[in-house]
Amino acid sequence: MTEDALIARYFAPLAGPGADGLRDDAATLTPSPGHDLVLTADAIVAGVHYFPEDPPASIARKALGVNLSDLAAKGARPRGYLLTLALPPDWTEPWLAGLTDGLREAAEAFGCPLLGGDTVRAAGPALLGVTALGEVPAGTMVRRPTARIGDRICVTGTIGDAALGLALRLAPDAAWVAGLGEAERDHLRDRYLHPRPRLALAATLRRYASAAMDVSDGLVGDLAKMLRGAGRGATVDLADIPLSPAAARAVAAAPDLLGTALTGGDDYEIVCTVAPDHLDAFRGEALAAGVPLAVIGSVEADAGAPVFRDGEGASRSFAAGAFSHF
């Protein structure tokens, strides 16, 4: 199968407005009047960011989801994406069909059509490199290094599920795994496989967040990175970090898993800072948007790694720091 035939069969049906059925060498995109484009690129590689045996539709969902999570954290509405796909020597048409089915479903769910890309063969693992484009009203992209002293630190959803889902897959016979119900195991595995970018919160972040980023490399490391950029520190109450019932049960069975949950990757939740005066309005809008929100701490003047306090007020440190996909 030639590259042109492959594009016509598998990718052309995914093409959005401006991509003209992928029949040209480039696509056009016009931002809404008065808007900036927001650009981000993240790649996932078989054996590094996902298991080669994962369902291809899940791999597709992850490739798009990890990028749209960045757009959501920046307050942007998706406009489209380009895909660089490196196919390994053993690729098959059913795998590619599953992948493109997953891309279509994810793009529809996220409102982010395909605008272009490239398919290459490589004598190595499969790689999906996505460039995602979103837009915000001019000058309103939510930035990372702009937290202010006294701001409250908020996170969406629950933290650590994906890291525990990965741990579960790497050591399915661990004692803590046996203590979970099947639905709890499914929940953790699903969180690892299927990022849920918090696009519903994007407009609310633009209105109220002083700084934001998505949590992709572990809450501990990502929060530290966000505040390092601002030259600030923080105190966080461990008890306020939201855990799912499955994660809470896992951590109760094996307390060391708290470190895994807080320093592992792939949450694709949002951590942000909000001035105290805006907190009620922010929480109200998040609730209306259906996005669970927890306040976990405050930004403090002292630069340095955030301090995590347990129920007795003692500070805990997490040796792993940030998870690294690299």
Add this chain to the structure above:
Amino acid sequence: MTEDALIARYFAPLAGPGADGLRDDAATLTPSPGHDLVLTADAIVAGVHYFPEDPPASIARKALGVNLSDLAAKGARPRGYLLTLALPPDWTEPWLAGLTDGLREAAEAFGCPLLGGDTVRAAGPALLGVTALGEVPAGTMVRRPTARIGDRICVTGTIGDAALGLALRLAPDAAWVAGLGEAERDHLRDRYLHPRPRLALAATLRRYASAAMDVSDGLVGDLAKMLRGAGRGATVDLADIPLSPAAARAVAAAPDLLGTALTGGDDYEIVCTVAPDHLDAFRGEALAAGVPLAVIGSVEADAGAPVFRDGEGASRSFAAGAFSHF
């Protein structure tokens, strides 16, 4: 070295306006008022699109050049690019330093700064995936399938040098290679290594070309693809296809190399169609822009593969059709 340290040392110095030193998770880009963005993505892979032992600065130039060639053919002015870089297990800092030096030089030469990207490790060959963004006045992107009957077919520069440069590297002891002077061999090798996107012609193409694309997979196959989209055919005079002195000497020594020259890849010239009434103005502006131009044939009503005529009026066919990098 962590990914963050690698970004700070090697990539942050390349960041353009809107990328804020790569200190955030996304960049902003605002098209000029009244302009559309033009988007394209092309990846190059070690051992497929270049030799792993090529100088890293040349690899960088190629990664950016093949993308900007697409922008040029669409009449677009570059605005910036995002880079997905997959590093093989044996990557070294000197290699990365050479690569980023090459990216900086090419980005300056082409007026196209780095806006973002991602660096991943992969248990396979190095891969550079570029997404390039340009802009055109709204609605003026030069399209591929819009050639009209009677239009003249033009190509920039010279055709086949890069394909012969590749052939020379694959078979340096071939008889035809020995017949070339050292400067001629250098010319062919350089054309393979270093695409020269025809950005100087972009505005002229917008004014006069009815259709255009860049020649990346061989003139024979690319012209056929352009006209297939229009449902048209063409007659091309082989004698009018511009060859460099080095390519002409190679073809004189080994006539079969004409097929290599016309169906091999990596020219990164532009093939376009221009209405006869516009031809003089188009040629005048190309001359003023310093872009050599040749008229090689005409668009005809009959659909079907373009016919290539030799000096006696006999038609020649080229079995290889289009070169495939895939």
